[in-house]
Amino acid sequence: MRQLCLTKPRQQGATLVELVMTIVIIGVAIAGVVGAFSLITGRSADPLNxxxxxxxxxxxxxxxxxxxYDESSKVGGGKVPAAQVDCTSPGADGETRAGYDDVDDYHAITNAIPEDGEGNPLPGYDNFRISITVSCAGDDISEMSLANADAKRIDITITDPSNATYQFSAYRGNF
Structure with a gap:
């Protein structure tokens, strides 16, 4: 004859304390991952800008x-005599953007919305700003023994939507 076992079967599962601990651990891990993602997404536009x-x-x-090179430049080119180059007052001389015809005219652009050569706003660059300075800088290029009126330095500063600034420079020679 067979004997019946009167012991209770073992219960399987997790206790309430184990469940609470698991939820807390997973919550902390998710908070760390979300924090890392927010840092990454906050900087995702930087390379594009x-x-x-x-x-x-x-x-x-x-x-x-x-x-x-200068307002007094000849149509076909040629060096402008140093006496005719005005290094003291660069600017647009009352010209509109579409009429800029020499390097000095761009000195008037300060914290402006980017435009094309005709003065129309560039699409997609509404939140960018541009500033340009032009100065006589032949003395900067000492290896070539240039007079100050033989080169102009063009400095462009771009400010992106996140207020980061980028600076670019070039020289325009008097030839």
Whole structure:
């Protein structure tokens, strides 16, 4: 004859304390992961802004360097005599953006919305700002023994939507 076992079967599962501990541990781990993701997503636009700032600076620099050295430059080119180069008052001389014809005219651009060569706002660059300074700087290039009126330095500062600034410089020679 068979004997019946009167012991209770073992229960399986987790206690309430074990469940609470598991929830706390998973919660702490998720908080760390979410914090890392928020840091990464906060900086995800930086490379895009840097690339766009470089492209914008290149656009302006190409346009400026294609212009005449000075207001008194000849149409076909040629060196402007140092006595005729005005290093004291660069600026647009009342010209509109579409009429900028020499390097000095761009000195008037300060904290402006980027525009194309005709003065129209560039699409997609609404939150960028650009500032340009132009100065006579032949003395900066000492190896070539240039007079101050033989070179102009063009400094472009781009400010992106996150207020990071990027600076670019080039020289335009008097030839």
């Amino acid at each position: 840097q690339t766009r700032a470089v492209a914008l600076a290149q656009l302006y620099m190409d346009e400026i360097l294609a212009r005449n």
